[in-house]
Amino acid sequence: GFIPSKAPNAEAAHLFLDYILDAERGAQCFEYLGYYCTYSASDAYISDEFKPFLTLPAEFEKEDTEMIQNVSAEAEEKHSDVWVVFKSLCE
Incomplete structure (x- = not known):
């Protein structure tokens, strides 16, 4: 997955991913940053x-x-x- 197995705050990371992957949040990010979130559920x-x-x-x-x-x-x-180097730090 996206979160290293030894992440010190794995639960917070999961909560953040749930938050940022919400369709309405994706639309807000697109409108603010101009960077498309890549999932069409946000289009609406x-x-x-x-x-x-x-x-x-x-x-x-x-x-x-x-x-x-x-x-x-x-x-x-x-x-x-x-x-x-990044991967070695996540082990």
């Missing part, structure tokens, strides 16, 4: 003024367009190093 709670941002512009529907670009080998290696 998003204000009309923000609904145009739920769809991607037409240029993203082309086959040769990417929203996320590949990172360099150096960046990938750094990410891997950080991940290994």
Whole structure:
């Protein structure tokens, strides 16, 4: 799961996840942060003024367009190093 087995406040972490994954809360986060929560249950709670941002512009529907670009080998290696350290701290 998302919570390390030895997390000092696992119960609080579970409560936070329950809170943040609520559909209404997801809509609030989207409207405040502009970052879509990725679950469609929130769509019904998003204000009309923000609904145009739920769809991607037409240029993203082309086959040769990417929203996320590949990172360099150096960046990938750094990410891997950080991940290994993070995982070791969670054991």
